[in-house]
Amino acid sequence: MDILGGLANGFAVAFQPLNLLWCFVGVLLGTLVGIMPGLGPPATIAMLLPLTFKMSPAGAIIMLAGIYYGAKYGGSTTSILLNMPGESASVVTCLDGYQMARKGRAGPALGISAIASFVAGTFGVLGLMLVAPPLAKLALSFSSPEYFGLMALGLAMVVLLAGRSMVKALLAALVGLWIASIGTDLFSATSRFTFGQVELLSGIDFVVVAIGVFALGEVLGNLETREGVQMLPMPRGLLNLLPTLQDLKDCRFAFANGSVIGFLVGVLPGAGSTIASFLSYGVEKAVSRRREQFGTGVIEGVAAPEGANNSETGGALVPLLTLGIPGSGTTAILLAALVLWGFRPGPLFIPDNPGLFWGLVASMYIGNVMLLVLNLPLVPLFAQVLRTPSYILYPLILGVSMIGVYSTSSSLFDLWLLAGFGLLGYVMRKLDYPAAPLILALALGNDFERALRQSLMMSEGSLSILVTRPISAAMLSLAVLVLLIPAFGRFNAWRLRALEQE
Amino acid sequence: MEGKTRNTGDIASGLALAALGIAVVVQARRWDYLGPDGPGAGFFPLWYGIAMIALSLVVLVSGLRRQSAPAAQWGKSGRALSAWLAFAAAVALSKPIGLLASFALLTFFITAVLYRRPLPVAAAVAAASTLGLYLVFPLLLGMALPVGVLGF
Amino acid sequence: MRIPVCLVAAASLLGATTAIAQGFKPTRTVEAIVHTGPGGGSDVFARAIAVMLEKEKLLPVRLQVVNKPGGNGNVAVAYVAEKKGDPNTIAFFTGNWLANYLVAAEAKFTIRDLTPVARLVLEPAVIAVKADAPYKTLKDFIGAATKNPGKLKQSGGSITSRDNVVRQLLQQATGARWAYISYPGGGQRVAALLGGHVDIMVIEPEEAGEHIRAGNMRVLAQVTEKRLARFSDVPTLKEAGFDVPVVPQVRGVVAPPGIPKENVEYWQALFHRLTQTPSWKKYVEDNQFEDGYLGSAELVTFMDGFNDRMRGILKEAGVKTVR
Numbered sequence: 020m021d022i023l024g025g026l027a028n029g030f031a032v033a034f035q036p037l038n039l040l041w042c043f044v045g046v047l048l049g050t051l052v053g054i055m056p057g058l059g060p061p062a063t064i065a066m067l068l069p070l071t072f073k074m075s076p077a078g079a080i081i082m083l084a085g086i087y088y089g090a091k092y093g094g095s096t097t098s099i100l101l102n103m104p105g106e107s108a109s110v111v112t113c114l115d116g117y118q119m120a121r122k123g124r125a126g127p128a129l130g131i132s133a134i135a136s137f138v139a140g141t142f143g144v145l146g147l148m149l150v151a152p153p154l155a156k157l158a159l160s161f162s163s164p165e166y167f168g169l170m171a172l173g174l175a176m177v178v179l180l181a182g183r184s185m186v187k188a189l190l191a192a193l194v195g196l197w198i199a200s201i202g203t204d205l206f207s208a209t210s211r212f213t214f215g216q217v218e219l220l221s222g223i224d225f226v227v228v229a230i231g232v233f234a235l236g237e238v239l240g241n242l243e244t245r246e247g248v249q250m251l252p253m254p255r256g257l258l259n260l261l262p263t264l265q266d267l268k269d270c271r272f273a274f275a276n277g278s279v280i281g282f283l284v285g286v287l288p289g290a291g292s293t294i295a296s297f298l299s300y301g302v303e304k305a306v307s308r309r310r311e312q313f314g315t316g317v318i319e320g321v322a323a324p325e326g327a328n329n330s331e332t333g334g335a336l337v338p339l340l341t342l343g344i345p346g347s348g349t350t351a352i353l354l355a356a357l358v359l360w361g362f363r364p365g366p367l368f369i370p371d372n373p374g375l376f377w378g379l380v381a382s383m384y385i386g387n388v389m390l391l392v393l394n395l396p397l398v399p400l401f402a403q404v405l406r407t408p409s410y411i412l413y414p415l416i417l418g419v420s421m422i423g424v425y426s427t428s429s430s431l432f433d434l435w436l437l438a439g440f441g442l443l444g445y446v447m448r449k450l451d452y453p454a455a456p457l458i459l460a461l462a463l464g465n466d467f468e469r470a471l472r473q474s475l476m477m478s479e480g481s482l483s484i485l486v487t488r489p490i491s492a493a494m495l496s497l498a499v500l501v502l503l504i505p506a507f508g509r510f511n512a513w514r515l516r517a518l519e520q521e
Numbered sequence: 522m523e524g525k526t527r528n529t530g531d532i533a534s535g536l537a538l539a540a541l542g543i544a545v546v547v548q549a550r551r552w553d554y555l556g557p558d559g560p561g562a563g564f565f566p567l568w569y570g571i572a573m574i575a576l577s578l579v580v581l582v583s584g585l586r587r588q589s590a591p592a593a594q595w596g597k598s599g600r601a602l603s604a605w606l607a608f609a610a611a612v613a614l615s616k617p618i619g620l621l622a623s624f625a626l627l628t629f630f631i632t633a634v635l636y637r638r639p640l641p642v643a644a645a646v647a648a649a650s651t652l653g654l655y656l657v658f659p660l661l662l663g664m665a666l667p668v669g670v671l672g673f
Numbered sequence: 674m675r676i677p678v679c680l681v682a683a684a685s686l687l688g689a690t691t692a693i694a695q696g697f698k699p700t701r702t703v704e705a706i707v708h709t710g711p712g713g714g715s716d717v718f719a720r721a722i723a724v725m726l727e728k729e730k731l732l733p734v735r736l737q738v739v740n741k742p743g744g745n746g747n748v749a750v751a752y753v754a755e756k757k758g759d760p761n762t763i764a765f766f767t768g769n770w771l772a773n774y775l776v777a778a779e780a781k782f783t784i785r786d787l788t789p790v791a792r793l794v795l796e797p798a799v800i801a802v803k804a805d806a807p808y809k810t811l812k813d814f815i816g817a818a819t820k821n822p823g824k825l826k827q828s829g830g831s832i833t834s835r836d837n838v839v840r841q842l843l844q845q846a847t848g849a850r851w852a853y854i855s856y857p858g859g860g861q862r863v864a865a866l867l868g869g870h871v872d873i874m875v876i877e878p879e880e881a882g883e884h885i886r887a888g889n890m891r892v893l894a895q896v897t898e899k900r901l902a903r904f905s906d907v908p909t910l911k912e913a914g915f916d917v918p919v920v921p922q923v924r925g926v927v928a929p930p931g932i933p934k935e936n937v938e939y940w941q942a943l944f945h946r947l948t949q950t951p952s953w954k955k956y957v958e959d960n961q962f963e964d965g966y967l968g969s970a971e972l973v974t975f976m977d978g979f980n981d982r983m984r985g986i987l988k989e990a991g992v993k994t995v996r
Contacts, residue, residue, distance in 0.1 A: 061710070064712065065710075065712035065716065068712075159864055159867050159869075162868055163870070186576050187580065190573065190577060190580065194538070194541070196569045197545060197566070197569065197570075197573070205857060206556065206559070206561075206832060207552075207553065207561055207832060207992060208776045208831060208987075209562040209776075210776075210777060210778065211548075211552070212545075212548065213779050217780055218748055219779070220743075220747060220779055221742075221743050221744055239601045239605055242600055242601045242631075244597060245600075245635070245636055288858070288860045289856075289860070289861045289864075342864075343863075343880070344861075350860075351712070351858070352711075352712040355717060359717075363882065363883045365883020365884055366884065366887030367886055367887045409636070410631060410636035410646065414627060414631045414646075414647075415650055415653075417611075417624075417627060417631075418624045418627070418628070421612070421615075422654065422658050425666060425667070427710075430743055430748070431612070431615060431616060431667065437612075438608055441608065442605055445601060445605065450531070450533075468565045469857070471565075472559050473854050473855075475560055476826070476852055477852075477854065477870060479852070480559065557991050558853060558854070
């Protein structure tokens with residue numbers, strides 16, 4: 020079925036009043052779920068599955084997909100306002116988003132987040148619509164060596180998150196790698212670093228560490244002083260609550276960067292939105308003219324990752340719908356949902372169910388518009404959160420963190436871990452160890468190790484497999500280049516100083 | 522730069538991380554470096570453990586040689602640490618008295634003790650916040666939170 | 674009126690055997706523990722059963738699914754073990770529960786500490802290769818593997834999973850050797866096969882079905898006792914000439930330790946009744962399961978046999994067992 024015809028059909032389906040309603044319900048729920056730390060789309064979708072049996076399959080998938088990409092819109096809200104990642108993909112937004120909020124620019128941060136999400140989300144749907152089947156086939160050629168290259172590139176970005184001390188940043192990353200290895204080794208069933216605790220057999224949940232180190236660390240740090248009833252400077256006037264034209268101009272590349280990187284990473288089964296947002300942030304920082312300011316509240320540092328984690332949803336739907344291969348937790352539940360409704364996701368899904376596919380695609384365009392319309396006016400409302408006096412807000416942050424973490428695993432042990440990582444986050448702040456490298460290494464560590472071991476298993480021990488294959492060689496070269504960027508920076512500074520002295 | 526004091530933070534963290542690195546390497550040696558089909562469980566930890574030892578020694582040395590940036594101010598950390606202890610206590614109390622009840626106590630502590638608000642205000646804040654969380658999470662969203670002897 | 678003692682005895686004996694009518698009856702919501710989060714395999718299974726119990730009106734109270742993920746399933750086991758004596762709790766176990774504790778020294782409780790109730794289903798699997806692979810039968814593949822030991826590759830789950838068990842059994846029976854590469858997600862395993870990075874995999878019939886229909890995969894053999902309805906032209910392992918035991922993926926029910934006998938009998942009778950209802954039969958057929966109902970006594974025997982075999986296989990695979 021040709022694309023325009025399919026799309027026209029799809030809009031006919033998507034514009035049916037009931038389906039519009041489900042789309043709205045889905046994106047609204049998704050936004051709320053994204054705002055709340057801990058609770059994520061997979062659990063929400065699973066809870067709603069019994070209800071979906073009473074709906075038409077089209078309406079049901081429209082709603083569930085709405086939850087999926089809607090959550091990516093909401094996830095940035097607490098990241099920006101409270102340094103608390105709503106979802107693992109929103110961790111990167113904390114880096115510059117929260118710093119912008121501290122400078123009184125919470126409104127523009129929230130606004131650009133919504134706009135970037137819209138642009139990239141729409142791009143992701145376009146990609147899904149236009150290049151899904153050929154891209155899926157291409158994605159299949161991506162194997163462990165290529166994943167290793169991708170993860171190496173992601174980890175190399177640590178040097179871009181370094182701040183003052185490169186050594187401390189690398190140490191933080193190494194600690195992140197260590198935390199990532201806690202648990203049962205997939206290949207040998209050996210328990211690593213579990214200290215005899217049964218709960219550690221499946222490793223430590225990324226969300227627990229992120230909320231502990233970022234949000235709790237921040238709260239504890241702020242509790243040192245009693246000063247300021249108000250937590251953060253409030254932007255004055257309505258105009259200051261939205262991004263300016265200059266902001267939008269600054270973010271032009273970030274929109275493109277986030278859209279493309281997010282989508283491509285999403286297409287790869289197993290590479291999720293966390294690496295997409297880190298990569299996008301890293302690339303943005305690497306090419307930016309003001310790269311030293313990243314981490315202090317630069318708006319492109321918010322636009323790029325936020326865009327990436329939205330277009331990633333479009334990308335992740337590619338292997339799901341064209342091959343029946345789920346790439347992540349949420350797509351796995353969507354797969355289960357499709358199976359429950361009697362569909363057979365696989366290579367013949369789209370030809371067998373064109374109405375469903377095109378209806379979904381059309382609804383995603385509509386959904387992204389709905390989300391933009393929903394989120395932008397809410398920005399001033401959300402920014403009011405910053406008005407809350409600290410003695411009310413900080414305990415609430417602590418409470419919501421506890422509830423959020425408990426909701427993911429119903430485990431008191433995880434609450435203890437949260438407390439422990441909160442203390443770690445505080446100590447790291449005091450001792451000037453940056454938290455972002457730890458989180459990055461934690462997010463990528465397992466995949467990195469796995470990809471390396473899988474590659475060596477495939478090549479029966481020969482490391483050359485990593486450099487003889489073109490894509491992985493290219494990624495590894497890029498990783499090496501990234502690692503050299505700080506060296507370039509120092510070299511440049513040295514060179515400039517030498518020039519000045521002449 | 523001359524005349525700076527030793528950075529005790531760097532010394533302490535350098536030592537701690539070196540110790541962690543050594544522990545990691547020791548453990549890693551107990552596992553297989555190379556398994557039957559490929560690298561074993563001890564492969565990766567060995568390498569990042571070694572890197573950890575090396576880099577933490579750099580931090581330790583720079584702390585000793587007074588080369589690093591000024592150390593952190595620990596004077597005000599008492600407040601933060603007591604807040605953390607309160608948080609840990611709240612986690613410990615979640616099982617016996619319920620998560621929301623311990624949250625109420627935590628809020629009261631932070632508001633009354635750390636922020637020196639008058640007691641009635643602190644009590645009001647604790648009650649209101651707890652009620653708010655109760656409405657949103659267990660009631661509206663149907664989440665099951667640890668319920669203690671007080672029944673909520 | 675004096676009623677003969679023997680009549681009374683007979684009556685009470687009769688009453689005791691119809692455990693549903695008398696003896697024990699759940700009075701409040703029954704908690705069904707699963708070791709996955711919402712949407713995971715066990716969770717979906719438990720919820721389907723809850724729906725069927727309600728539809729067939731077999732349980733007077735609600736069945737509530739409680740997720741206790743973590744610890745590779747051992748957290749759920751510990752949770753159930755700590756509910757000693759609780760009459761209103763059951764748990765759905767899978768093959769994981771039977772294997773994982775063998776390698777995890779951290780597990781304080783194992784499934785052998787719990788009260789077995791019933792085994793419900795067996796999940797068969799099929800052995801698949803890419804459609805353009807040169808192997809038309811399993812013998813072809815084994816032959817190629819024998820000629821080139823260690824060169825061919827299989828994608829699968831963790832080293833303790835059923836995929837590797839099948840591989841170990843075949844390797845032991847034929848002397849062939851091929852490599853095993855673990856991938857954490859089902860999607861990645863299929864992608865590895867379809868991308869040509871591995872040569873063979875063990876896959877659920879449902880998943881394989883679609884790829885076969887699209888012409889991407891070919892099934893060489895099925896890991897079942899009898900041929901599945903939708904794979905009627907694919908030989909079973911035995912029929913293909915390999916005399917290896919069919920190690921199934923199992924699902925069943927257990928209960929906390931220390932519960933009274935009438936309690937166990939109630940659960941057993943309940944699930945026995947369930948497996949005879951039309952909803953259940955349809956469910957089993959739709960999901961391409963094999964009905965594998967075993968009562969609690971036979972379940973114990975099954976678990977013993979499973980354990981011994983698993984221990985042997987793990988040793989062969991070079992995995993250290995701690996129990």
